[in-house]
Amino acid sequence: MYRPNTLKQRIARGEKVYGSWSVLGSPFATQVICEAGFDFIIIDHEHGIGDHMSLGVQLLALESSPTVALVRVPRMEGNYMRRVLDLGAAGLVTPSVETADEARRIVDWCRYPPHGNRGAAPGTIRASGFGVRAKEYAATANDNVLLAVQIETVEGVRNAAEIAAVDGIDMIFIGPYDLSASAGVMGQMSHPGVVKMIESVEQAAKVAGKSLGSVLWPGKSLGDMYERGYALISSGSDASRLHDACVADIRRFRQAVGLPVDPDQAD
Secondary structure, eight states: OOOOOHHHHHHHTTOOEEEEEEOSOOHHHHHHHHHHTOSEEEEESSSSSOOHHHHHHHHHHTTTSOOEEEEEOSSSOHHHHHHHHHHTOSEEEESOOOSHHHHHHHHHHHSOTTSOOOOOOTTTOGGGTTTTTHHHHHHHHHHHSEEEEEEOSHHHHHTHHHHHTSTTOOEEEEOHHHHHHHTTOTTOTTOHHHHHHHHHHHHHHHHHTOEEEEEOOTTOOHHHHHHTTOSEEEEEEHHHHHHHHHHHHHHHHHHHTTOOOOGGGOO
């Protein structure tokens, strides 16, 4: 249902925000995460389990909390993005954006005329309360929705300055793991070449006046990331949090009864 995008407002005021991924497509896992107090949740339709129907139920599950829902779409596809926004997502994270033209297409798909070509049906969509707040939604949607583009390929890095300069893009979200893979050193996020590319994207965002987002990098603290200029950090997921808690519990049990600990789960 319609509500102001407090996440976007907070970032615009210079606040730092912290959130979690959701990959399970479960409304109950979503509710647990949101009730815990995260600022936002990114519901992942690129790598996660879920579709538009499960997304709608997940959005229902978080309405009792102030947590803001973003959706990482699986690809640059206008109809998919429009449906996600019509369901009531507060913003989109689009993977592997490599050119300014692609960024402009995203803005075009996600903004109502005259600033874009998003299909307009505010009288019927869930995002407006199925029309109850149609006028307010139609008047504010272009400014209310947060659009983040992921730069996570070598080509995206080359064009980072042009991408960041696109009007309507609110955030540059750096994907360090995919970037390392694109550079031929998958998983080596501290590789000098990867570090240099990340720094160039950070600079491009700064020059364009766009906020920065990313995941929590290995070996870095939240303080480290925020000090580098990131406004939004997402760390962990419903699946990883469940996995980590279960592994830790089983480890304690095996140690308590003198059983060997699985070396793959020893840390």
